[in-house]
Amino acid sequence: MFRKFTSLSVIALLILASVSAFAQLPGKITGKISDGKNSEALIGATVLIDGTTKGAATNIDGVYLVNGVVPGKYTLTIKYIGYASKQISDVEVKAGAVTTLNVIMDAVSAKTLNTVVIKGTFRQESVNALYAAQKNNAGITDGITSETIKRSPDKSTSDVLRRVSGATVQDNKFVVVRGLSDRYNNASLDGTSLPSTEPNRKAFSFDIVPANLVDNLVISKTATPNLPGDFAGGAIQIFTKDIPDNNFLTVSAAYGYNTNTTFKNFKSGYRNLSDYFGFDNGSHALPSGFPSSNAITAGSLTQQQQTTALLKLNPNFNIYNTSAFLNQNYQVTFGRVKDFKSGNRFGAIVALTYRNALQTTPDIGLNYYEFHFTDNKYKFSTNLGALANFAYSYGKNKITFKNIYNRILDDQFLYRTGYNGQTGNPDNRFTAFDMVQKGLYKGTLQGDHGFENNSKFTWVASYSGITNNQPDQRKTNYALISGVYKADVDASGKQNARFFSDLNEDVYAGQVDYSLPLNMFKQKSVLKAGASSQYRNRSFEPRFIVESLNSGPGFNFDPEAVKALPLNQIFSRGIVGQNVYSLKDIVTKSDPYNAHTFTNSAYAMLDNKFGDKFRLVWGARVEKFNLVLNDKDATTPEVNMDNLDILPSANLTYALTPKANLRFSYSRTIGRPELRELAPFGYYDFELLGTVTGNRNLKTAHINNLDLRYEVYPSAGQIISVSAFYKDFQDPIETGIYDVNSTPDYNFFNAQKAINYGVEFEIRKKLDFITPSMVNTTFYTNVALIKSETTDSRFTVSENNNKRPMVGQAPYVINVGLMQSAYNNKLNINLLYNRVGERIFKARGNQFPAIYERPRDVIDAQLGYKVFKNKGEFKLSANDILNQPTNFFYKGDTQQYVIGSSASRQGTISYYRTGVNYTLSYTHNF
Structure with a gap:
């Protein structure tokens, strides 16, 4: 169909x-x-x-x-x-x-x-x-406009962010700015903050915002008082359009080919038609009327009641084989504007986006401690998005109502084979069916009102709703015992459970801003002041359901024969109905949690001019932050935070010439723990082969920031800049290996202190200075060289005097591009190169050294040609042409954990290639 x-x-x-x-x-x-x-x-x-x-x-x-x-x-x-x-x-x-x-x-x-x-x-x-x-930006910023986005092969905002100076992207969706991990960034959409979309980290998943819905994107690398204070890397601001200049209708379709996947065998669990539109039909959900955790753990259920409950669970463990079709991407954007005789205007922009993609990642080498596995992953992804913006402008007033909705369904099947030395089993066959459903709705109502003397008052009210659900994650392992593969159904660990979770979060926010032009020091200046409030409320409910094989007298079946049944039979209703399994829920009382935060802030700032050369934007922001987090364990105290932070900043600009600036900036910012980082919930990550657990004792990090930048603009749209920065952290929050008990788990912690410093170079220049014939050729590059040092003395083990780089920090980031237009801008060619230096993925533990990610060279290319009097455009894109491997490996002061025989995989933990993507698209403007 x-x-x-x-x-x-x-x-x-x-x-x-x-x-x-x-x-x-x-x-x-x-x-x-x-x-x-x-x-x-x-x-x-x-x-x-x-x-x-x-x-x-x-x-x-x-x-x-x-x-x-x-x-x-x-x-x-x-x-x-x-x-x-x-x-x-x-x-x-x-x-x-x-x-x-x-x-x-x-x-x-x-x-x-x-x-x-x-x-x-x-x-x-x-x-x-x-x-x-x-x-004229008040601080040090870098950004990308919609025109630049159109010329790149980027399909999501996460792709766009790769092009910004000093920015890198992890997992194709999480942003690292200036070598700092994603948790040190702040994201906002149309002027109000975006919440974290992830259940297990402080991060916003930027892949959920389609690139062609973005009007412009700005990363502020220095703080000003009107920006939220909880960032150190960058404040990422995304703006979408409201009133169009003209009525329009744009339709686009794109089809993609992946060298690993397309037209090849694709494995998956069962799937429903509704999954193609981002909504599971309920067949994966925990059935209504299923016994509660308390009822199960109390041991009050009879065997028949347990069997009746287990029979309600979906028994379909079949593995389906299909031929992978082309990746698909469709979008319709509709704009209307009504101009009234009075000069008033009403405008609307509505956009609908649909994406469906299949991704096979074969032969993933996975080595950790006593494990040596090979994984094959098959991911089915659907993205359904909608944007609806409305605006009415009358006189010196404007009311806007902006809405964005996005729904993502990722359905992954993993098949793992290999050796597990912990159990002494020479061969294993592990399967995992894992569906994740993510949803985001954000609505923003804003009023802008102008008064005499160009003063302006703005008010904003917004609501965000986040859902992140995992329905029926099913993990089963078969081990080779005496020549027969047998299921580990007599074990009761989280690595063999059926996991269900529901995360729901509501965010209510409001803010007011006022700007007043003044005459100070015989120059026009601007006074700005404002206040804001944000209330977040999150609930998280996990279940770890285990079908544990019964044993002992009174059961009329052969346990060894049951364990030898194939996967598509072992949990069938015919087997379950014979009272083969007991029902267990191994969720602990500390796993589910409820939390809320209340943030109130106010700021005042002055934008002063001193003569024709100097401009000083200075002021302070005050933030009052309250947090309460409760789990269901009465023996543990609730988590409470009650902080008051005063955050001053100053940005000085000196106009050296009409085309050059010298900038200096100081600011104080913070990094608060995310709710998940504080929650003691333990989640078993089968791809990391470990459990991720929160830390209720985390403290807020405080950062002092210094920046210096020289920028020159040779001509319109061109720039040459050199920047230097220095950041001093107290109590930085990081992630690391927790292995004091020889179990490779992961947690969050405060290091003692850290520093982060570096330089950035950016050039965007037409090449007509070489020859006039290259007037339509633009070369651009941004390079960041970064150094960081963290003092981390959690353990008695001393490595380099407990000094190491910060987690997620890359020592260098390189972006290079070449754009060429010809035939009166009908033909456009864009070549892009990206490389990120070796960076820490997880900090070292007591016994294991740190896990690092190796650099990769990434080359993208796009060819675009306009047709039908520039109404239509074909684009042919190639992404990750070199298809170099992603490689995570140990790196420390010992060779004890070096794994693998080949030199290219020495110490390798994970090693895989995702394939090259080729995409052909057509867009038509009516």
Whole structure:
């Protein structure tokens, strides 16, 4: 059915693409009017078309729109009280098109106000506006616009973040900035913070936000008082569009081929039609009426009651074999705008996205302690996303209502063979069926209101709902005993359980911000102040259900014969109904938990100018944080945190020349423990071969940050910069191996202290300085060289005087790209290279050294060609062309744990390749 659907979709797209009509319709002129010193929007500026009666005033965002302009070339005059007027010539309007002209205004004294008129051309002013946007950020930032995203092969926001200077991505979704692990980042969407999407770490899964829904993305590497204070690496801000310039409809379809997977045999557990849309139909869920944990652990259930309960569980342990089809990606984006005669505007953007992908990862080498396994993983993934943004602009006011919803279903089957020295069994066959369902909804209602003197008041109310559920994770091992493979169904460990979990989190947030222009030191300055509150409430309910083989007198079956049954029979209703198994729930009272946090904050900051060269953005943020976490174990105290933090910051910019800045920044930030890091819940991770457990004694980390940056802008859209940074941590939070009892588990802990410092280089430059024929060739690179040192004396074992790099920190990050456009921008070629240095995955334990991840060279390429008068575009992309292996290995002061015979796998824990991805897509704009 899906192949027919995809074929019909391609045919429909080609038919629609072949219909193109063009009429000599009026055009529009739009853009943003901003202050030349700080890029603040100028509210109520007037824009007039000389020689006509047409004009407009800017709204709360500083945006103007002139409708119904006959095609031709015009001169525009822009006026605003306290600023020199501007006349911009050569503004060309094309039929049915939108011409964008952003204008920068310069403040002047009252004496010269009526005599100064600055003249320029459309091209000159466009360049000026781009320069101002690049230069006028209050802090040190790096970002990517929607235009750059369109030119890359990136499909999700996590892919986009790979291109940002100093940023790397782990597991294709978690972001590391400046060598700091993902837990030291803060993520926000449309101005309000995003919660963690993961049950076992503090991280936001950026792969759930499709790249083509992003208007722009900014990483702030230095703090300003108006940003949340809980970050040290970067504050990642994602913004989506609201009011479009024109009505539009965009349809796209993409099909991908993976060298490991496509058209090859693909193994899986049972699957339902609804799984293709991200929602399991309930067949994996724990049945209603199933006995509670208390009833099971109390031992009050009779054997017949236990058998009746076990018969309710889904008995389907079949392994299905299919041929993997192409990966698929579809998106429809719809935009509408209504312009009223009064100048008011209403706009809406709605987008629907569907992705389905299959991924086979074969021959995964897995060596740990006394294990030596080979894994084959098969993952079925579906992503269903929707965005619906609505906005109404009237006068100096604007109301927006933004919504994003995303649903991800990952259904993985793992088949493992190999040696387990702990049990003395020479050969094992382990299977794991693991489905994870993740959902995110975020709704944001915002009001922006402008007043006299360009002051502005903004209020925001938002709600986020997070779900992360694992229904019926089933793990079973067969060991070779006396020439026969027998199931470990007489064991009662978490590695053999059926695991069910439900994580639900609600986040309510509100904030208000006010900005007031002032005249200080004979310069225009801005005072900003605001307050915010956020309340989080999380519940987590796990179950570890074990079907434990009965033994002893009174049972009429042969236990050894049952253990020798194949996987698709051993838990069948015919076997279970013979009272073969007892029912156990090995969840502990400390595993489920409920938690809530309440964060209240307020800030004040001044954006001061000192002459024409100096700009100082300074102030402080105060955050009051309360946390309560309770499990169901009455013998353990609840976790309480009650912290008050004062977080000052200062960002100084010195304009060396009109094209160059020198920046210096100081800030104090924090890193709070995430709920999961505090919860004592123990989760057995069969891919790590260990249990991950929280630590209720974690403390908040405090960080002092220093930054220095030199940046020069050779021409519009181009940059050369050099940055240096230094970070001093007290009580940094990290993850490590916990093996004091010779069991390879993992936990969270506070190291004593750490420092992190480095330099970053960034270049984005057209190559026309080599030869004029390369004017359409752009080279860009960003390189980060980083050093960190952590003092970690948890154990008596001393390695390098208890000094090591921070967990997740890479000593270097390299991104290189080359973009080429030709044939009047119809043909676009993009080549991308990425390499991340060797970094710690888990800190060392008492007996085992640290686990590191080896570097990989990653090359991506994309070829795009526009057709049908630029209404349509074909893209051919290749990702991870080299397909180098991912390799995790031990590294320490001893060779005791070196595993593997070949030199390339010395000390290897995990070793695998994910294959090369080739994707062909077509997008059409109607």
